[in-house]
Amino acid sequence: MKRFLYCALVIFAGLMIHCTAWADMLEGFAGQKGKIDIAGGTAHIPVMTDAAKRIMAVNPDIRITIEGGGTGVGVQKAGEGLADIGNTGRALSEEEIAKYGLVSFAFAVDGVTLVLHPTNNVSELSADKVREIFAGTITNWKDVGGADAPITLYARDEASGTREVFWGKLLKKGLVADSANIVSSNGAMKVAVSNDVNAIGYMSIGFVDAAVKAPLLDGVEPSQDNARDGTYD
Missing domain, CATH: 3.40.190.10 (Periplasmic binding protein-like II)
Structure with a gap:
């Protein structure tokens, strides 16, 4: 996951998916039902909240919850199955990948x-x-x-x-x-x-x-x- 300096720095924020089924769901929400729990980095909250509102507005059978806690919380909760998606503002460490088997996806540039x-x-x-x-x-x-x-x-x-x-x-x-x-x-x-x-x-x-x-x-x-x-x- 690439990161750049920005005033202090610029980072590519990452999604950590607990299971590959969620990655498939990212292709489109039409006709889907269920709940998605998201936790982790607070820098992601504004864009995640906006996206969740847009998704739920046209998909009433989908419920998305978003909470912060920081990158460490996002990694832990996704890894332990307590959240479906963990937001992180940094690359996953080798230790985290080995421990939890997480996969990260770049989705935004954050200053x-x-x-x-x-x-x-x-x-x-x-x-x-x-x-x-x-x-x-x-x-x-x-x-x-x-x-x-x-x-x-x-x-x-x-x-x-x-x-x-x-x-x-x-x-x-x-x-x-x-x-x-x-x-x-x-x-x-x-x-x-x-x-x-x-x-x-x-x-x-x-x-x-x-x-x-x-x-x-x-x-x-x-x-x-x-x-x-x-x-x-």
Whole structure:
């Protein structure tokens, strides 16, 4: 499963199918009946919810449930048969494939961007500065052109595919300060950052709205177009 840098990074999200029968069902839902339970990565929720509504609107005998929990939860639930489809924002590990026998299918490109409080006057950060911020080396916004105020770090838990790609690609598997506040989903990240004027975090671009601010990274605007054409690589 291919992944690209995007502000923090760009990933191909993956579907993990617990049994091959579901793969056949993806060819078309007409005339189908039953329930599909989906769990895992929260970055997938907006598009999955929209797709589920469209499918159920014309197929009243199909019921689709969607819950988050993060990539790790999606892998586990799909692998243990507790969900039919597990959403993941990263490639399956060899250990997961061996343990569960899962197969992944790329179905979307998702951008992951740094986010700040909308009143923060910092509009651009370099990748090097981001690494220093998350390592705890830079602790004041004035050191990156902002106000004289302490930086509050927000990060995702280790079950998050967004976190794994952000840490591996942008942070180059470097240190994340112990002072970082851990949140469990993209939605929780948006709430936390929008309520903290000194915050910095990261999330799926699909969750970005007026509640948060997405700064440029090395002069490049975080957008899905830039993600698709390789500007963020």
